[in-house]
């Protein structure tokens with residue numbers, strides 16, 4: 086079944102609802118708690134590193150290309166706390182937070198019954214879904230920036246700053262390091278598009294916000310585990326977290342953009358597939374609650 | 375205003391909630407949609423508002439097919455469906471902002487004024503800043519109504535609007551409905567409260583178990599049911615004898631009251647005179663007013679119970 090939407094002035098079509106959706110998402114207590122937890126992670130890492138290295142010791146695995154933990158460099162340069170915090174939160178904390186928000190987006194409103202009032206307003210099913218999708222993207226960006234900014238603040242407070250030694254050994258100015266950090270935050274935020282789309286799709290399947298959140302978070306954990314088994318290498322390139330850690334390549338000189346492009350391509354694929362599935366489901370769904 | 379033909383909904387799980395409904399709601403009417411719990415009123419309203427797809431049949435609202443034309447039709451329709459649903463963490467005012475932002479045809483420049491007027495209309499201006507979580511059921515109901523009144527509407531669809539309201543609140547809602555109807559808004563009002571429908575509606579449709587039993591003006595429906603003759607007297611035995619002689623059937627005695635079927639022909643004054651002539655002390659005499667409830671019981675045969 087297809088539902089025609091009213092199409093008045095182009096700019097006015099989505100903007101008010103999108104703006105209101107964003108405001109509504111960020112006024113929920115749950116959202117603020119999630120962001121608070123994300124902000125606390127860099128603080129914990131920073132304090133832990135600081136305590137452990139008080140007497141000149143070193144921490145963590147050496148940054149020898151085995152995995153971008155960046156922890157060993159934090160004591161020399163606070164900026165590395167940004168990279169370390171993003172690397173630490175990207176596997177679970179960030180996607181779980183996004184899973185909660187995306188999973189709740191449609192199902193939560195179906196649960197509370199507000200969905201029917203949005204639909205008779207009439208929000209238009211495609212338009213509402215698009216507003217929800219874009220608002221979830223805004224949350225992905227906000228969550229990433231909360232981690233990055235919190236890490237930067239803690240890094241500046243607890244550790245020295247200065248020129249940045251990249252993974253490839255070259256040294257760049259602090260300003261360029263900061264710029265690369267911003268770029269990394271952008272890539273990390275975009276890395277979350279896949280799980281956000283998946284969560285939105287799950288959200289259209291059920292009338293229970295809790296069920297949708299739990300399912301989406303469960304998917305994150307399962308896929309992350311599957312990505313660890315070498316036996317599954319045939320399917321791993323299609324798992325949404327597979328290229329996530331590729332963002333570290335932005336800290337090489339020259340930058341190897343290969344993994345990053347693959348990551349963004351994969352996220353785009355997930356957005357396309359699950360976005361379409363969510364749309365197909367939501368525009369034909371009986372809204373009962 | 376609303377027209378359905380053969381409208382049918384079978385829910386997943388097999389429940390036939392609405393069965394071949396042919397409804398005609400005239401423009402300008404206050405249309406009462408009456409039926410016991412589970413008779414399919416809310417299901418019908420969901421189909422009219424494009425929330426669910428009919429299993430078969432067609433529904434037209436404001437002359438356009440639903441749910442195909444929701445985008446064109448619903449901005450001109452205000453609705454309260456199955457009670458209010460609000461964002462508890464937002465204030466009453468901000469709830470209205472959200473519902474208004476959801477309407478792509480609503481002008482954001484006039485939003486503040488329209489919200490203020492809607493709050494005023496339902497008497498919630500003082501509580502507008504309070505979180506909706508802290509609202510009583512009646513306040514929530516009022517806020518739901520305010521959302522339906524954010525813009526001038528051609529049609530208002532109200533599903534049990536007085537549910538949860540105190541008598542004062544009920545009176546206010548009724549007054550509001552009358553006021554809106556006077557302004558030319560067509561009101562489609564579902565209820566299982568017979569006297570509520572009787573007090574405000576011009577037209578009525580009666581549902582039971584998903585089927586339409588009847589529809590028409592309230593007057594027609596009441597007229598379709600013959601009223602009863604009632605005689606108040608201490609001499610009940612004598613009264614029964616005289617009435618029976620004069621062809622009154624189905625006589626029952628309850629206390630000092632004798633009732634029976636109104637005779638189709640003849641003058642009631644003659645009957646009264648006959649009673650008096652026979653020495654029956656008549657205290658009261660007359661045809662009982664037929665209420666919608668009597669009509670309903672006559673229609674369903676069993677009264678106002680939930681069918682399984």
Ligand SMILES: Nc1ncnc2c1ncn2[C@@H]1O[C@H](COP(=O)(O)OP(=O)(O)OP(=O)(O)O)[C@@H](O)[C@H]1O
Pocket residue numbers: 373385386387389390391409410411412413414415416417418566
């Ligand atoms: N979501 C649903 N899934 C399956 N069956 C449903 C669903 N909603 C309602 N029903 C069934 O459809 C029938 C009609 O229900 P509906 O809610 O339309 O009644 P109603 O007339 O609005 O009743 P009430 O006066 O209690 O509000 C009932 O038998 C009910 O059990």
Ligand SMILES: [Mg+2]
Pocket residue numbers: 415416417456533
């Ligand atoms: Mg109902």
